[in-house]
Amino acid sequence: MNKRPQKDQNTQVTPPAEAVSVAAPLKSLWLGTCARYTVLCLILLVTSAIASDSLAVTYVDTVRFFLLLPLGLCLTLAAWVRRSDKLSAGAKVGLHALATLGGFYLFGYLPYQIRTKPTGMQILIILLLAVILYAAVMGVFAAVTAGKRRKKVDDTPYESQFRKE
Secondary structure, eight states: OOOOOOOTTTTOOOOOGGGGHHHHHHHHOOOOOOOOHHHHHOOOOOOOOHOOSSOOOOOOHHHHHHHHHHHHHHHHHHHHHOSSSSHHHHHHHHHHHHHHHHIIIIIIIHHHHHHHHOHHHHHHHHHHHHHHHHHHHHHHHHHHHHHHHHHHHHHHHOOOOOOOO
């Protein structure tokens, strides 16, 4: 009679840290980048159609479409930074602004700047407008987030921590 202890079939075995798949974060990164790329392409097409003088189909440079993909990647990484639980609030804001505005400059404005050779004042104005637009959008986002957080706190019932059970 061999009496071995039987294994409990309901217990789950967690894989070691080395065996955790990196496919899920890469899939999330890819899907976020593609979604932002699609939105950026639509914005580019709509703004070029509005800016054109004729009713004919407007031509958008192919290089601009290719540069929207790394811009979408920068925006996805910026969103990851904003949702991170491991960073302080100041680091989140700084890294998010750096990734967003840096991506805009590197992949949105720098190719245009190389092609058209604007003056220093034009570059400064464009960058200032980008910072103002970023601050306005993030200000609205912060106000909505704070309102949701306040409502969530107000809706939770008060539980005394000093009450004896």
